[in-house]
Amino acid sequence: MSFSLPRRSITRFSLSMVALSLTAIVLAGCAGEPSAGGDSATPVAGGTLTYASGDAEPTCLDPHVGGNYPQALVGTQFVESLVSENAKGQIIPWLATKWTHGSDGLSWTFSLKPNVKFTDGTPFDAAAVKANVEHIQDPATGSSTGYLALAKVKSVTVEDPHTVTFQLSSPDSALLESLTQPWLAMESPTALKRAQAVNCQTPVGTGPFMVKDWKKQDSITLVRNPHYTSPPADAKHSGKAYLNEIVWRFIPDSASRYAALQAGEVDVIDNAQPDTIVAAKKTKALTELNAPRPGASNRIELNSGKAPFNDEKVREAFVKSADVNAGIKSLFFGTAKRSYSALSSVEKLGYSQPSLFSYDPTAANTLLDQAGWTQRDSSGYRVKDGVRLSVVFPVSTNQSIPAEQSLFQQIQATAKKTGFDVQLEPMDLSSWYTALAKDQYNAVSAPYTKVGPDVLRILYDSAGITPAPSGYFANLSQLNDPQLDTLLTQASATTDATTRADLYTKAQKIILGGYYILPLYDQQNHYLLRTNVVGLRALPSVSTPTFYDAWLRR
Amino acid sequence: MTFAAVHTAGADLDSASRPGGRALRWLITRLAGCLFVLVAAATITFFALRLIPGDPAQAVLGGPGSQASEAALNHAREEYGLNQPLIVQYLLQLGRYATGDLGTSYSLHEPVATVIGQQLGNTLILAITSLAAAWLFALLLAMWSARGGRIGTAIGSGLEIVAAAVPHFWLATVLILLFSSTLGWLPAVNVPGPIGLVLPTITLAVPLAGFLGQVMRESLLDATASPFVQSVRARGESELGVLWRHTLRHAALPAISLSAWALGSLISGAVVVETIFARPGIGRTLLAAVSDRDVPLVSGIVLVVALVYVLMTVLADVMDRLADPRLRVTRR
Numbered sequence: 001m002s003f004s005l006p007r008r009s010i011t012r013f014s015l016s017m018v019a020l021s022l023t024a025i026v027l028a029g030c031a032g033e034p035s036a037g038g039d040s041a042t043p044v045a046g047g048t049l050t051y052a053s054g055d056a057e058p059t060c061l062d063p064h065v066g067g068n069y070p071q072a073l074v075g076t077q078f079v080e081s082l083v084s085e086n087a088k089g090q091i092i093p094w095l096a097t098k099w100t101h102g103s104d105g106l107s108w109t110f111s112l113k114p115n116v117k118f119t120d121g122t123p124f125d126a127a128a129v130k131a132n133v134e135h136i137q138d139p140a141t142g143s144s145t146g147y148l149a150l151a152k153v154k155s156v157t158v159e160d161p162h163t164v165t166f167q168l169s170s171p172d173s174a175l176l177e178s179l180t181q182p183w184l185a186m187e188s189p190t191a192l193k194r195a196q197a198v199n200c201q202t203p204v205g206t207g208p209f210m211v212k213d214w215k216k217q218d219s220i221t222l223v224r225n226p227h228y229t230s231p232p233a234d235a236k237h238s239g240k241a242y243l244n245e246i247v248w249r250f251i252p253d254s255a256s257r258y259a260a261l262q263a264g265e266v267d268v269i270d271n272a273q274p275d276t277i278v279a280a281k282k283t284k285a286l287t288e289l290n291a292p293r294p295g296a297s298n299r300i301e302l303n304s305g306k307a308p309f310n311d312e313k314v315r316e317a318f319v320k321s322a323d324v325n326a327g328i329k330s331l332f333f334g335t336a337k338r339s340y341s342a343l344s345s346v347e348k349l350g351y352s353q354p355s356l357f358s359y360d361p362t363a364a365n366t367l368l369d370q371a372g373w374t375q376r377d378s379s380g381y382r383v384k385d386g387v388r389l390s391v392v393f394p395v396s397t398n399q400s401i402p403a404e405q406s407l408f409q410q411i412q413a414t415a416k417k418t419g420f421d422v423q424l425e426p427m428d429l430s431s432w433y434t435a436l437a438k439d440q441y442n443a444v445s446a447p448y449t450k451v452g453p454d455v456l457r458i459l460y461d462s463a464g465i466t467p468a469p470s471g472y473f474a475n476l477s478q479l480n481d482p483q484l485d486t487l488l489t490q491a492s493a494t495t496d497a498t499t500r501a502d503l504y505t506k507a508q509k510i511i512l513g514g515y516y517i518l519p520l521y522d523q524q525n526h527y528l529l530r531t532n533v534v535g536l537r538a539l540p541s542v543s544t545p546t547f548y549d550a551w552l553r554r
Numbered sequence: 555m556t557f558a559a560v561h562t563a564g565a566d567l568d569s570a571s572r573p574g575g576r577a578l579r580w581l582i583t584r585l586a587g588c589l590f591v592l593v594a595a596a597t598i599t600f601f602a603l604r605l606i607p608g609d610p611a612q613a614v615l616g617g618p619g620s621q622a623s624e625a626a627l628n629h630a631r632e633e634y635g636l637n638q639p640l641i642v643q644y645l646l647q648l649g650r651y652a653t654g655d656l657g658t659s660y661s662l663h664e665p666v667a668t669v670i671g672q673q674l675g676n677t678l679i680l681a682i683t684s685l686a687a688a689w690l691f692a693l694l695l696a697m698w699s700a701r702g703g704r705i706g707t708a709i710g711s712g713l714e715i716v717a718a719a720v721p722h723f724w725l726a727t728v729l730i731l732l733f734s735s736t737l738g739w740l741p742a743v744n745v746p747g748p749i750g751l752v753l754p755t756i757t758l759a760v761p762l763a764g765f766l767g768q769v770m771r772e773s774l775l776d777a778t779a780s781p782f783v784q785s786v787r788a789r790g791e792s793e794l795g796v797l798w799r800h801t802l803r804h805a806a807l808p809a810i811s812l813s814a815w816a817l818g819s820l821i822s823g824a825v826v827v828e829t830i831f832a833r834p835g836i837g838r839t840l841l842a843a844v845s846d847r848d849v850p851l852v853s854g855i856v857l858v859v860a861l862v863y864v865l866m867t868v869l870a871d872v873m874d875r876l877a878d879p880r881l882r883v884t885r886r
Contacts, residue, residue: 066615139626216672433618
């Protein structure tokens with residue numbers, strides 16, 4: 001998961017105002033595994049590629065510490081996981097070559113790839129895996145994402161130098177999916193023994209690149225690992241990477257980032273906004289890589305823990321009052337596809353139910369009348385027992401891109417017609433989390449990235465209503481249904497794939513059918529690159545770009 | 555921070571008979587004023603950050619919304635003293651400042667002094683080049699409009715008002731669209747070397763030039779109309795000579811006093827400009843630190859900026875005296 005993916009955006013007129021009079025080319029839609037520039041020319045080694053990230057600059061490059069998406073983005077280049085995922089959603093070998101589990105699901109044994117060394121020369125072996133799990137579980141590390149993912153891991157045993165066993169406290173069907181994530185990647189145990197500040201500056205992994213230098217607020221310089229031997233099973237080549245060097249820059253402003261890409265000052269940008277994606281498609285010099293993030297879809301959670309959304313009829317009325325499709329069409333210019341699921345479209349076990357989410361103001365009005373919201377005040381808002389039908393909706397300006405904030409305004413406008421007083425409250429990330437922790441919301445949109453459908457347990461199990469010590473809680477719709485809890489617990493413990501899929505479908509039917517959420521679209525994750533960048537793809541696990549197979553055409 | 559300027563300006567006015575004692579008194583009052591500004595800045599920042607929503611312990615554990623475990627939170631609170639009462643934390647911080655220790659950043663896990671050391675230079679370079687450019691723009695505009703009669707004045711003052719009103723973020727985008735995206739002359743984001751400074755400098759300088767120009771043009775007009783200029787002209791001094799040797803000094807005086815304030819405003823403008831042009835610097839660091847509720851880093855930056863501001867105010871006073879012989883004469 002990623003708890004913060006700030007996309008700082010200073011609102012102002014968009015770059016689309018520039019007349020781009022270049023010939024439009026139609027980009028081939030990338031079904032399945034997203035990749036760009038996939039031509040069959042012979043790769044050329046060498047060169048420096050400049051990447052510009054619109055995500056916040058990490059405060060620590062070790063993805064064990066904290067654990068957010070900006071760390072995963074850059075971490076993918078220099079640290080590697082035990083396993084990965086292919087485009088079909090299957091778990092494939094990476095640093096582990098094979099794995100088995102006991103019949104009780106409580107012990108998982110991994111065989112490790114031999115002759116792999118961290119870039120500081122430390123061998124990658126069973127002891128290193130044990131040291132990494134212990135590092136993530138040590139409170140002094142301050143790991144959040146990795147720590148949660150390893151919640152069921154009780155201990156790690158070294159069987160022999162290349163075999164390691166994870167002992168679990170209870171069965172975890174999501175263990176392999178969790179292990180694909182960069183927040184649980186393997187780092188050199190020698191390097192981990194250094195002071196945290198030092199390890200944050202130059203973490204050491206087994207990846208195709210290594211951190212050479214980090215100039216804060218400016219760039220991270222990554223250089224090729226000359227001894228690299230350990231690509232994931234779905235990589236396009238073996239041996240070392242093609243690029244000599246990657247300069248990883250931070251350009252928080254969306255318009256500047258795009259202008260720098262156009263000018264050729266950078267080769268790849270992330271967090272491309274709808275207007276720039278459309279502009280890029282009109283020029284031959286740029287291509288798009290669309291890699292929706294896994295986990296939950298972007299959706300509006302309706303707080304069923306208190307009035308007015310504790311009444312299912314009112315929730316349904318709100319869902320039917322919101323003209324989401326019209327808003328997405330006019331604000332995202334075809335760059336975002338409407339979702340009708342709680343899960344991202346890249347999740348193979350996602351279940352969609354479009355019929356529930358059609359715009360139907362007439363039905364909404366009837367529902368509100370039935371629910372007793374029969375009066376309207378002078379402003380046209382519905383009233384019941386002297387209370388207005390208000391929906392307090394805190395909006396994180398860090399997490400919601402400008403187009404999404406505009407979409408919320410359109411929803412506010414269409415919901416007003418049926419009598420909802422939607423109060424949008426833009427705030428910064430800290431204030432937003434505080435508002436949620438204090439239960440000061442009726443509706444909220446919160447992204448959640450995690451590999452696999454187990455994200456449903458985090459988001460909708462009633463245990464997620466109780467705030468963590470940090471005040472954080474994930475069940476923002478405050479869905480409290482014992483039947484759903486049972487389904488999600490069973491699904492997370494079963495080792496049978498068919499049973500698991502069936503249980504998750506049943507669970508999603510409860511979430512969608514109870515109108516606890518209003519799905520919008522996948523978590524948007526668009527990259528734009530210059531056409532001379534070939535072979536870039538996003539890892540199917542958390543959709544971070546990997547530059548191992550990438551090269552520069554000259 | 556404006557009260558510092560008022561306070562120190564007041565200190566300038568007193569004049570006793572013994573030059574040594576007077577200078578000492580002036581110095582002591584001055585230093586006390588500076589100290590007050592610094593303590594006030596540290597205090598306001600500390601309480602403002604702790605009273606707005608958000609938990610600084612989360613900054614230690616990866617930022618807002620971290621799902622940190624209780625053990626990790628307790629560890630962080632203990633390590634950074636966040637489990638003590640607020641007033642104790644405040645006093646401890648002041649105590650550290652008294653010994654010259656700016657503390658350790660929650661989010662970057664690095665000493666605040668190191669972080670500021672890495673970033674302050676970049677921002678100061680930007681602020682100083684912008685100030686110089688603003689002076690140049692303002693001076694040229696003032697000279698041109700003061701010579702242009704009523705029409706010149708009208709155009710000049712119109713341009714100044716527009717320039718002063720232009721927001722940085724808007725100007726920056728327009729400049730990028732024009733000079734980078736359309737003409738391709740200048741880089742859109744920071745590159746090493748002076749060329750990367752051009753657009754950020756113009757962005758910061760133009761609104762400031764509007765303010766400075768307004769002040770300069772008025773004093774220039776006043777000076778040009780004053781009797782001493784007429785007598786200089788009667789002596790046969792050329793127009794250029796009048797301008798260079800006489801009226802320009804008058805025009806510069808109020809602008810010099812404004813420059814200390816201007817530097818402060820440039821540093822705040824740097825928050826926007828550094829973000830848009832992706833320049834490393836203290837403005838961007840400050841923005842990230844505020845979002846993370848990184849109290850030591852925000853306080854440290856505010857304190858250092860306040861210090862720069864205070865020093866600049868003193869420097870502006872000295873410059874004032876150098877440029878204006880009357881100040882020197884009356885105080886001797």
